[in-house]
Amino acid sequence: MKKLTALSLATVLTAGPALADEGMWTFDAFPAARMKASYGWAPDQAWLDTVRAAAVRLTGGCSASFVSTEGLILTNHHCIAQCAADLSSKDKDYLADGFVAADRAREMKCPGQQAEVVTAISDVTPRVTAAIKGLGGEALTKARDAAIAGIEAAGCTDKATTRCQVVTLFGGGQYKLYTYRKYSDVRLVWAPEFAAAFFGGDPDNFNFPRYNLDASFLRAYENGKPVATPRHLTWNPRGPVAGEATFVVGNPGRTQRLLTLDQQEFQREVLLPLQTTLLSEFRGRLIAAGMDDAERKREAADTLFGIENSYKVYWGQARALDDNAFAKRLADNEALLKAKAGRKFGDPWADIAKADVDYRNIALDYYFLEQRAGMFSGLYGYARALVRAAAEREKPNAARLPGYTDSQLPLLEKQLTDATPTYPWLEKMALSFWLSKTREYLTADAPQVKALLGRDSPEALAKRLVDGTKLADPKVRERLFAGGMAAIRASDDPLIRFVLKNDAAARAVRQQYAQKVDAPVTAAQAKLAQARFAAFGAANYPDATFTLRISYGKVMGWNERGRPVPFETTVAGLYERATGQEPFVIAKGYAAAKSQLDLSVPFDFVTTNDIIGGNSGSPVIAKDGSVIGAAFDGNIHSLGGNFGYDPSLNRTVVVSTAAVQQALEKVYPAPALVRELAAR
Structure with a gap:
C-alpha cells in the first residue's frame, strides 16, 4: 500500500x-x-x-x-x-x-x-482582523472569538429558522459569514x-x-x-x-493541505499514531463484545462502523506522510513558497515551528482532558455539554467558549434534548476506556489523573457513574439545560458532579492551547495566506x-x-x-x-x-x-x-x-x- x-x-x-x-x-x-x-x-x-x-x-x-x-x-x-x-x-x-x-x-x-441550506455568504475578514490587530496570546483568541460571536449574533436574529456561522478560511487569511436556513x-x-x-x-x-x-x-x-x-x-x-x-x-x-512541514511532522509523529492506536484497540473491544451476543452486536453496530471508517482514514493519512517521495515533494513545495515570499511577510514558518514545540508539550493533556474527553461515551458528552452550557450562558455572548454562543445554542439544545437510546454496557466500556487510556498516557502520577480516578479503577468508576446517572432520560437533560447553573449545582447526578469537579483542569489546558498554539498559529497562517495569494493569486482554494x-x-x-x-x-x-x-x-x-x-x-x-x-x-x-x-x-x-x-x-x-x-x-x-x- x-x-x-x-x-x-x-x-x-x-x-x-x-x-x-x-x-x-x-x-x-x-x-x-x-x-x-x-x-x-x-x-x-x-x-x-x-x-x-x-x-x-x-x-x-x-x-x-x-x-x-x-x-x-x-x-x-x-x-x-x-x-x-x-x-x-x-x-x-x-x-x-x-x-x-x-x-x-x-x-x-x-x-x-x-438540515441546513446556505442562503448567503459574505466576507467579514476586515471586521475580524481589525478586532485582533496587534494582539497575541490568549488576548488574540478571545478577541477573535468575541468578534465572531458578535457577527453571528447580528447576522441571525431569527434563531428559530436561521443559523449563522463565521468560517475561518486559509487558516485565518479570510473569514466568511455563512447564513443558513435550517430545518x-x-x-x-x-x-x-x-x-x-x-x-x-x-x-x-x-x-x-x-x-x-x-x-x-x-x-x-x-x-x-x-x-x-x-x-x-x-x-x-x-x-x-x-x-x-x-x-x-x-x-x-x-x-x-496548507499545513507547514512542522505541522505535518506533528501529525505524523504524534496525532496520527495516537488516533490509530486508540481506534484500533476500541474496535477490538467492540468486536469481542458482539461475538457471542447478538443484541450487543446490534447496539454497537453504528459505533463500530464509524470507528472502522475513522481508523482506515487515519491509517491512510499516516501512510501518506510516511512516504519518502511525498515528503520530498512537500519539502520542495514549501521551499518554493518561501522563495516566492521572501521576507515580505516575516517568517511565519518559524512562528509555527515554535508553536509546534509548545504543542508537543501539552498535546496529550489537551487530547485526553479537553479535545477528546469522554471519547466514545454519549452520557459523558451530555454531562459536559450541560455543565459548560450552564456556565457559559452566565457570561456575555462575546465572552463564551466557541460552541456555546447564542448562534450555536439552539442546535446544542436540540441535540441534548432529543430522545436517543443509550446502552449501559456500551457506556461503561467507552467511559472506562477513556479513563484507562488517560491514566496510561498521562501516567498514574499526573495530578489530573489522580483527580479523575481518586482511588477507583477506571472500570469501577465507569460502572458507578453510568449506573448512577439519570442523563439517559431526555426529560432530565431538558430540565438541567433549562435550569441553568442553579440546576447544575443542585444536581446530585454523579456524572454531573464528576464533570463539575474536573472541568477546571480541562479548561486550564484549553487555555494553554489557546495561548501557546492557537493564537500564534492563527497569526502565522494569516501571513502564509497572504504569501500564497501573492504567489499564486486566484489559483488557490x-x-x-x-x-x-x-x-x-x-x-x-x-x-x-x-x-x-x-x-x-x-x-x-x-x-x-x-x-x-x-x-x-x-x-x-x-x-x-x-x-x-x-x-x-x-x-x-x-x-x-x-x-x-x-x-x-x-x-x-x-x-x-x-x-x-x-x-x-x-x-x-x-x-x-x-x-x-x-x-x-x-x-x-x-x-x-x-x-x-x-x-x-x-x-x-x-x-x-x-x-x-x-x-x-
Whole structure:
C-alpha cells in the first residue's frame, strides 16, 4: 500500500496553484475560466445558484440535496445509520432490515438531526482582523472569538429558522459569514438493508470495484408539514457516461493541505499514531463484545462502523506522510513558497515551528482532558455539554467558549434534548476506556489523573457513574439545560458532579492551547495566506471546513499497477462477488428480487472529483444540472487526499441513481417515492 500512496501523491502541488480537477471551491470563488479552458464549458451563475439552493448540510457530518418540491432529501445510507439505529429496538432493527415509509404519516423523526441550506455568504475578514490587530496570546483568541460571536449574533436574529456561522478560511487569511436556513424536523423516508448499503464491509471500504446501495431518503418538515422546496435537483435515473463532466456539491469536512512541514511532522509523529492506536484497540473491544451476543452486536453496530471508517482514514493519512517521495515533494513545495515570499511577510514558518514545540508539550493533556474527553461515551458528552452550557450562558455572548454562543445554542439544545437510546454496557466500556487510556498516557502520577480516578479503577468508576446517572432520560437533560447553573449545582447526578469537579483542569489546558498554539498559529497562517495569494493569486482554494463547496471532474477509471480499473460496476457484479459469508452476503431484498432485475444496470461508478470525508451524501450532478448519483466514498488513493490530490489516481466513488431507481421499484418497493421523484 505504501507504493500506491507514493504514486498517488507524487504530483501534488500543495503550495502551488491547483491541478486539473483539483479543488474544493467555495461558491463565491468558482474557477469558471479554468474549468472552461479544460472542458470547453463551465456553469453560469444561474446554474451555480440553483445547485447551491438545493444543497443540504446534515448535522451528523454529511451532505445531501433536495430532489423534489416537497422537502425530499437524497443522502447516503451511512449518513442515516445513526437515525435508523436510534429508532430501532430489540424487536425491530431498521438499520439491518431497512425502512420504507408507506405514507407521509409513517415517516419517522431522526433524533438530533438538522438540515441546513446556505442562503448567503459574505466576507467579514476586515471586521475580524481589525478586532485582533496587534494582539497575541490568549488576548488574540478571545478577541477573535468575541468578534465572531458578535457577527453571528447580528447576522441571525431569527434563531428559530436561521443559523449563522463565521468560517475561518486559509487558516485565518479570510473569514466568511455563512447564513443558513435550517430545518430541525428531519424524518426518515426510505433506507435499504445494511447488507445492501455496505456490501463488502470494511474490506471493501475505500476500494473499488464496489456494489453498494449506499443511498437513503429523508424529508425536511416545518410546523408538521413537508417543507416546500421549489429549488431542487432533478432526479435523473440514468447511468454515467465515460468522460462526461460531473460536479460534487457538498460539505467536505476537513483537509490539511496548507499545513507547514512542522505541522505535518506533528501529525505524523504524534496525532496520527495516537488516533490509530486508540481506534484500533476500541474496535477490538467492540468486536469481542458482539461475538457471542447478538443484541450487543446490534447496539454497537453504528459505533463500530464509524470507528472502522475513522481508523482506515487515519491509517491512510499516516501512510501518506510516511512516504519518502511525498515528503520530498512537500519539502520542495514549501521551499518554493518561501522563495516566492521572501521576507515580505516575516517568517511565519518559524512562528509555527515554535508553536509546534509548545504543542508537543501539552498535546496529550489537551487530547485526553479537553479535545477528546469522554471519547466514545454519549452520557459523558451530555454531562459536559450541560455543565459548560450552564456556565457559559452566565457570561456575555462575546465572552463564551466557541460552541456555546447564542448562534450555536439552539442546535446544542436540540441535540441534548432529543430522545436517543443509550446502552449501559456500551457506556461503561467507552467511559472506562477513556479513563484507562488517560491514566496510561498521562501516567498514574499526573495530578489530573489522580483527580479523575481518586482511588477507583477506571472500570469501577465507569460502572458507578453510568449506573448512577439519570442523563439517559431526555426529560432530565431538558430540565438541567433549562435550569441553568442553579440546576447544575443542585444536581446530585454523579456524572454531573464528576464533570463539575474536573472541568477546571480541562479548561486550564484549553487555555494553554489557546495561548501557546492557537493564537500564534492563527497569526502565522494569516501571513502564509497572504504569501500564497501573492504567489499564486486566484489559483488557490481554502482547506475544507465542513462548509459548502463545489468540485468539478469527470467520469473516469484509472490504472492500478498496470491494469485498468473500469469506471463503473453493474448489478450483475453484485451476485458474482457474493460468497455467502460476511461481509459478502447478498442482502435478503436483492436475493429475493434477482429474477426481476436488469443486471446490466450501473451500480456504482467513479469520477475524478476532489472530495474528502463530509462529502458523503453529496449529489453528483451532470452538466444539465440533474443528479445522477450520490458520492459515498473515495478509492484507496484518496486517503492521502487530506494532504494532496492527484487527478490520475484519486477517485470519488458514487452510487448511481439508476441503481437506486431499480431498488425503489423492485427491491425495496416505494411507489409513492418513485412518483414523487418523477414529479408525477
